[in-house]
Amino acid sequence: MSTDTQTPQRSFDGWKWGGRVFLTLLLIFTVMPMAWMLITSLKTGFAAMQYPPQWWPSEPTLSNYTRLLDPSNSVGQDFLRYFWNSLWVSTATTILAVIVAVPAAYAFSRFRFPGRTFLFFAVLLRNMFPAVIFLVPLFILMRLLGLVNTHGSLILTYLTFGLPLAIWLLKGFYDNIPIQLEQAARIDGATRFQAFLYIVMPLSTPGIIATSIYSFIGAWNEYIYAYTFLTRHDQMTLPVGIQRFFSENATDWPGLMAATFMMSVPVVVHFLVLQLYIVRALAEGSVKH
């Protein structure tokens, strides 16, 4: 329970143990699917198709991974291309998102211009709208702009849909940078923009990193737009590519599990390294807003 950390235990042990049991069960529920994904990815196609299943592969093999990472066969070629496409789209989105979100978040944090509150909530409200509402009109728009089947269509879309959260997260960081630092710089003759560039920017690096990671994960995992805007398979990103891979090799579950595992590695590693930043940023944005 939330409260018993520093008390000598009296009758609350029941609560504490209840909490431990709950956490253990929750952990099993959380980890089991991921563990099974890993175990399956180490099996041969034949070993995966057995009943009852081999809970641990009798002959573990890395062949599923080597096949996906080997550019000399067609499966590996496709997989590496999807991986590269995802990497490029996510990185471009992230860089643009930071360039656009930083000034906006700074303005929302520091300035009191008319319409500020309205605009800020208009930005936040974007979160309320499902991707599907925008799908048909954006599809038409992308056709008009000649962007269907290009990565540009995805980058533009992801940029917009990542912006609200990016602005929100960054605003939380700017709110925590003391205004006196900028005032001191202004007194020393810096312009407002110089104060922003040389004082505020360096101090907000952790915020920018957290925001970048967040945009990256969002773009990396996005599926609906990639699925709708891209039909040429040399352009596909991983989530869509994996689906195509699956529909062509319907029974190759170990290969599919190896592919989903490798697709998850970049985001999980990113996230684990920076989870503290992200959790804190989200928490500050959501609780104190």
Next chain:
Amino acid sequence: MTSATGPAAMSSASTRAPSRRASLGQRIWTQRADYLYVLPALVVMLIVIAYPVYYTIELSFFKTPTSLQLKDKIFVGLENYTTILTSGSFWQVTWQTLIWTFFSTLFAFLLGLGAALALHGEFVGRGVLRALLLIPWVVSAVAASYVWKWLYHSDFGAIGALLVQLGLTDQPINFIDNRSTALASLIVVNVWKEFSFAMIMLMAGLQTVPEQLLRAARVDGASPWQRFWHVTFPHLAGVSTVTVLLLTVQNFNSFIIPWIMTGGGPAGASDIWITQIYQLAFGRQRWGVAAAYSVLLFLIMMVLGYFYVRALTRGDDARAGA
């Protein structure tokens, strides 16, 4: 948002801080440079958000040829809307959407709350545990859907085999190709994917519960349950409202899990609004009907959005002392 950056301190950043009595036009003019910072974000949002919203509303009053040749569209008034409301599947899909949204939100919230409470306080391995519990939230929904599809596999799935080995069922259950279990099975996946979101939000909320109050309650002999219900929970009310609203919106709008795992099947048993809209638009090219459906969804979201903004601003007002 420390106390040092209250509204007064912040407005002093703007060197040309206008007096409160200046007219709106004057204030906009004197602070015109401020808008430059927000402009890029606004332009992008206008192109990719405002324009599509307008366009969806327009399309919903027209019949557009399947080829999406916009110059050939015909004005049909409200016909698309009546088509939806009178179609046989509409109420079934709506009912399924409500079940999906309600139970996903409920269980994600309860698991998240339990985890947040159990993780509050210091113990060995807390950081690792929290990190592990957060992984489903960052993993791609597409990956998660395939992993669960494999776990649920009717012949070689681990869950079915496990239930048989534990003696709970005679033969593996067919989870997702079965009309009566499909939706429930998908809800489990959805809860797995998003309970950690509720967990983070509530962990943050727990940090705002004053330690002294809990101690005082303990001194007064309040039981753990009483302390939770009378001290902790009221402090979590605000963040809980926001969390539940965000989860509701997110679940109402889920697409990937049902789409990849069942495609809305079998026989529409796991179809929800979003999968329905997608099929209408990109499956059957009935653009007008899909647009009208989107407008209805949009209206529901506006209502939820109103409560969301209100929940957020209430916190603001309280802090400003208004």
